[in-house]
Amino acid sequence: MVKANLHFLDLKDSYLFSTVREKTEAYMKAHPEKEVLKLGVGDVTLPLVPAVIDALEKASAEMGDIKTFRGYPPEGGYAFLKKAIIENDYAERGVKIDDDELFVSDGAKCDTGNIVDIFGPDNTVLVADPVYPVYVDTNIMSGRKIKYVNGTAENGFCPEPPDFPADMIYICSPNNPTGAAMDAKKLGRWVAYAKKHGAVILFDSAYEAYINDPSLPHSIYEIEGAKDCAIEFRSFSKTAGFTGVRCGYSVVPKTLKAENGVSLNALWARRHATKYNGTPYIVQRAAEAVYSDEGKKQIKANIDYYMSNAAVIRKTLSDLGLTVFGGENAPYIWFRCPFGMTSWEFFDYLLEKVQVAGTPGSGFGAMGEGYFRLTSFGSKEITEKALERISSLSFR
Amino acid sequence: MVKANLHFLDLKDSYLFSTVREKTEAYMKAHPEKEVLKLGVGDVTLPLVPAVIDALEKASAEMGDIKTFRGYPPEGGYAFLKKAIIENDYAERGVKIDDDELFVSDGAKCDTGNIVDIFGPDNTVLVADPVYPVYVDTNIMSGRKIKYVNGTAENGFCPEPPDFPADMIYICSPNNPTGAAMDAKKLGRWVAYAKKHGAVILFDSAYEAYINDPSLPHSIYEIEGAKDCAIEFRSFSKTAGFTGVRCGYSVVPKTLKAENGVSLNALWARRHATKYNGTPYIVQRAAEAVYSDEGKKQIKANIDYYMSNAAVIRKTLSDLGLTVFGGENAPYIWFRCPFGMTSWEFFDYLLEKVQVAGTPGSGFGAMGEGYFRLTSFGSKEITEKALERISSLSFR
Numbered sequence: 001m002v003k004a005n006l007h008f009l010d011l012k013d014s015y016l017f018s019t020v021r022e023k024t025e026a027y028m029k030a031h032p033e034k035e036v037l038k039l040g041v042g043d044v045t046l047p048l049v050p051a052v053i054d055a056l057e058k059a060s061a062e063m064g065d066i067k068t069f070r071g072y073p074p075e076g077g078y079a080f081l082k083k084a085i086i087e088n089d090y091a092e093r094g095v096k097i098d099d100d101e102l103f104v105s106d107g108a109k110c111d112t113g114n115i116v117d118i119f120g121p122d123n124t125v126l127v128a129d130p131v132y133p134v135y136v137d138t139n140i141m142s143g144r145k146i147k148y149v150n151g152t153a154e155n156g157f158c159p160e161p162p163d164f165p166a167d168m169i170y171i172c173s174p175n176n177p178t179g180a181a182m183d184a185k186k187l188g189r190w191v192a193y194a195k196k197h198g199a200v201i202l203f204d205s206a207y208e209a210y211i212n213d214p215s216l217p218h219s220i221y222e223i224e225g226a227k228d229c230a231i232e233f234r235s236f237s238k239t240a241g242f243t244g245v246r247c248g249y250s251v252v253p254k255t256l257k258a259e260n261g262v263s264l265n266a267l268w269a270r271r272h273a274t275k276y277n278g279t280p281y282i283v284q285r286a287a288e289a290v291y292s293d294e295g296k297k298q299i300k301a302n303i304d305y306y307m308s309n310a311a312v313i314r315k316t317l318s319d320l321g322l323t324v325f326g327g328e329n330a331p332y333i334w335f336r337c338p339f340g341m342t343s344w345e346f347f348d349y350l351l352e353k354v355q356v357a358g359t360p361g362s363g364f365g366a367m368g369e370g371y372f373r374l375t376s377f378g379s380k381e382i383t384e385k386a387l388e389r390i391s392s393l394s395f396r
Numbered sequence: 397m398v399k400a401n402l403h404f405l406d407l408k409d410s411y412l413f414s415t416v417r418e419k420t421e422a423y424m425k426a427h428p429e430k431e432v433l434k435l436g437v438g439d440v441t442l443p444l445v446p447a448v449i450d451a452l453e454k455a456s457a458e459m460g461d462i463k464t465f466r467g468y469p470p471e472g473g474y475a476f477l478k479k480a481i482i483e484n485d486y487a488e489r490g491v492k493i494d495d496d497e498l499f500v501s502d503g504a505k506c507d508t509g510n511i512v513d514i515f516g517p518d519n520t521v522l523v524a525d526p527v528y529p530v531y532v533d534t535n536i537m538s539g540r541k542i543k544y545v546n547g548t549a550e551n552g553f554c555p556e557p558p559d560f561p562a563d564m565i566y567i568c569s570p571n572n573p574t575g576a577a578m579d580a581k582k583l584g585r586w587v588a589y590a591k592k593h594g595a596v597i598l599f600d601s602a603y604e605a606y607i608n609d610p611s612l613p614h615s616i617y618e619i620e621g622a623k624d625c626a627i628e629f630r631s632f633s634k635t636a637g638f639t640g641v642r643c644g645y646s647v648v649p650k651t652l653k654a655e656n657g658v659s660l661n662a663l664w665a666r667r668h669a670t671k672y673n674g675t676p677y678i679v680q681r682a683a684e685a686v687y688s689d690e691g692k693k694q695i696k697a698n699i700d701y702y703m704s705n706a707a708v709i710r711k712t713l714s715d716l717g718l719t720v721f722g723g724e725n726a727p728y729i730w731f732r733c734p735f736g737m738t739s740w741e742f743f744d745y746l747l748e749k750v751q752v753a754g755t756p757g758s759g760f761g762a763m764g765e766g767y768f769r770l771t772s773f774g775s776k777e778i779t780e781k782a783l784e785r786i787s788s789l790s791f792r
Binding site: 001002003004005006008009011014043044045046047048049050052053056057060061063064065066068069070071072073106107109110113114117118119120122123133134137138141167168197198199200241243244245246258259260262264267270271273274275276277278279280281282283 | 397398399400401402404405407410439440441442443444445446448449452453456457459460461462464465466467468469502503505506509510513514515516518519529530533534537563564593594595596637639640641642654655656658660663666667669670671672673674675676677678679
């Protein structure tokens with residue numbers, strides 16, 4: 001008889017966002033006269049920029065003409081997009097990436113999920129708690145043992161490498177959910193740790209476009225030696241509002257080897273060729289437009305818009321005497337709940353007192369308990385209104 | 397040290413299409429004065445139909461307006477597309493599929509590849525040789541044992557269930573590469589076999605739009621009892637020329653259980669939620685347009701165009717005295733090579749004698765040796781010219 005993958009039964013049901021939604025809806029139903037402001041979602045709200053829309057419309061028209069129609073895309077991405085990525089995201093920062101080290105995809109969530117295919121089941125996985133749940137769940141599904149390092153207020157939610165070994169290390173910087181961004185020194189210590197143990201770093205830099213501090217690295221490959229020990233994931237979702245367009249990419253250097261010298265680049269290329277059929281042509285043209293002069297300007301304006309929301313959130317919460325992290329090089333603001341409240345107690349408190357819905361930190365792991373996340377992806381009006389209401393409260 | 401998934405090393409390198417390309421290019425280089433006609437590719441050549449282009453352009457414009465912008469799509473697909481699929485592809489054929497049994501994706505290759513995630517490693521896989529390589533390769537990658545049943549001229553390349561048990565059974569009908577389509581009786585015997593052994597049928601009906609014979613089933617769920625033992629995969633790639641647009645879907649009935657009563661629907665839903673982030677909004681609107689009155693008419697015209705190519709190929713080869721399969725309810729024509737030639741010998745013969753490039757059947761498995769595939773996806777002009785040249789040869 002057919003047997004299911006029983007590792008799925010080890011997954012915890014992820015009630016975080018559904019419970020947030022249910023609680024919020026229940027409150028709205030009980031208090032129809034109150035306006036609830038939502039600063040919990042991680043989805044963007046500004047539309048695609050004109051340069052991207054132009055590219056989408058132009059590419060759509062091409063698909064309707066026999067002379068310009070395109071069928072199956074190359075599994076790893078069209079040369080025009082790969083060139084734009086390599087030049088803008090890497091060469092400009094002094095990093096050399098070859099064409100066949102880059103794999104265009106339908107997003108970083110898919111890539112960080114699918115990458116587990118190329119690793120054996122006996123690797124030990126290391127993640128920093130609090131954590132983006134995909135890293136944990138995809139490894140539980142494939143039966144790997146997971147160890148944790150703790151993000152705390154003391155280490156600024158950027159933990160140091162531990163004194164025990166690991167084989168696969170997930171790092172998200174700038175971080176979801178804490179908004180913390182690692183500097184080159186700290187990343188260097190992680191690269192040294194990975195090289196010492198023959199481990200691979202799975203570096204998720206989906207939020208790099210939100211880095212303001214010019215001293216911070218945008219790519220792990222800015223760290224000496226990282227091409228021997230790291231895979232990088234990027235996404236157009238938060239950079240260019242592509243959450244509903246679906247485009248991202250991964251970099252797997254050819255110098256990266258697993259035990260017995262197995263090339264992880266060759267395995268990932270084979271995985272793409274066998275289980276993926278390429279990113280839509282129109283989407284790749286849209287992503288290419290992100291790198292045009294007009295596109296860059298327009299996208300910068302959107303990121304500035306979100307980051308001015310982040311500044312408002314950060315300043316208001318700090319002025320109220322709360323301990324605040326993130327929001328300077330990331331779209332997420334992470335803070336300690338007042339009065340020693342748990343994350344869910346503070347969720348209820350904020351909803352009932354001022355009708356603002358955020359995200360309880362405990363949903364991202366044990367170390368998130370007692371913390372809370374707000375996002376800067378709402379509109380300026382909603383964000384300012386929500387923070388005005390919050391500043392009417394006293395947390396001292 | 398990090399360990400790779402060593403099952404990847406058990407994969408055979410798939411040289412089929414690259415060898416076809418290399419041999420064709422070498423010939424063209426050596427004979428620049430000759431025009432080579434290609435009837436080997438499985439990709440479509442007609443552009444997207446106007447109804448689809450209109451939908452793409454309208455949806456693109458919506459993404460540029462803050463009032464109509466859409467972020468993250470629902471992982472399983474938008475309600476508007478699910479409704480169109482359920483009504484047109486299932487309800488109209490008397491099959492009841494619930495909304496939460498249907499999962500919209502970026503294509504049937506991805507779905508048939510990713511589905512292996514929800515099955516345990518100890519299942520025995522059964523495939524019919526010749527075979528679409530994805531079924532085999534994705535199971536080798538995840539370390540499963542594969543058994544074969546043989547497609548032969550005697551069984552019309554539609555083999556009967558074997559006398560040994562299996563747990564996961566791949567069936568592609570209408571078939572790639574042989575073009576054979578199973579009737580309800582034969583499919584019924586496979587459903588009975590699956591139920592007897594508690595197996596799951598993975599039914600790939602990516603080519604159902606090419607069925608002409610009204611007595612043939614388009615969905616496995618037209619067979620009594622199949623909802624207890626079958627998963628179905630569909631694609632817009634060949635139906636509507638979406639090879640470069642990327643949209644497909646899978647159906648996993650809630651009544652389908654693995655050992656110990658584990659719900660495969662729940663596992664697949666969790667896989668989608670964890671490792672996939674939804675199909676682009678613009679793509680789902682394009683797929684919805686396939687089901688509009690205009691869309692249906694326009695797509696039917698394209699399929700008729702390809703099928704009249706298939707008829708030309710089929711008739712010409714039959715008239716030459718060759719033993720021909722497929723091409724009546726499928727876009728592929730499969731035939732025995734003349735004079736006892738191997739598949740590659742005939743490839744060279746056809747290229748050198750009349751400058752036509754096809755696909756050697758041996759590339760699809762041992763049972764394909766001595767057979768050859770031509771496709772109907774070329775233009776009418778190229779197809780007719782190629783077949784005129786072939787009919788100048790004598791195979792008797």
